[in-house]
Amino acid sequence: MQSQLTINEQFSLEITIVVSEMFGQNAYILRRTDQDRCIVVDPGFEIQQIVDYLEGNAYQLDAIFNTHGHIDHIAGNKPLKTLYPSSPLIIGARDAHKLSDPEANLSLGYGMEVISPVADITVEDGELIRFAELAFETRLTPGHSPGHVVWLFRDTEIPLVINGDVLFKESVGRTDFPDGSFKQLEKAIREQLYTLPDETLVLTGHGNSTTIGHEKQHNPFVQPVNA
Secondary structure: OEEEEEOOOOOEEEEEEEEEOOOOEEEEEEEEOOOOEEEEEOOOOOHHHHHHHHHHOOOEEEEEEEOOOOHHHHOOHHHHHHHOOOOOEEEEHHHHHHHHOOOOOOOHHHOOOOOOOOOOEEEOOOOEEEEOOEEEEEEEOOOOOOOOEEEEEOOOOOOEEEEEOOEEOOEEOOOOOOOOOHHHHHHHHHHHHOOOOOOOEEEEOEOOOEEHHHHHHHOOOOOOOOO
């Protein structure tokens, strides 16, 4: 599935979604329409679809982003890094260890042993990164995973946030993992996401996209403090 958000009169942000059926996980390919460079966010198990899209359009992979270190969001790291070794792999500093630890990334629990290449770049809360002529603000959002990060992009006509498994449409990410915490997740949503403009588009790690305003009104798990 593909959509576009206007950046200015000359070009737009192209958003392509590849769904991994095993976990219903959304991988994203983001590209400015005036560029042949792109980023891939959370490559899951349907890696051939991503590769076919990149190669079929002669796009260059500028970077691989991981919102966190769970199996369904990192399974495609190794094949992508094999094909595009110069493309940096980026993850929050507090989740970086999960890339090479099958127990921590939950793959052992599913009878697999997913080992990703190590991160080339780790990011902290508030850090700004720029790839494929796109600039992102990093926000630390623990709860689903201690080092989970989201990335805010402000240059389109409406802001968007690459949200991973923090906030879903009328739901939230699981916190029943050994290092999960609903209290931390609730705090992160209220302070890092609900403070964004209501029109902000939320690109979710599973299911359909939503907006901050919709979740503030309709999410049964986390309501704004003044609700």
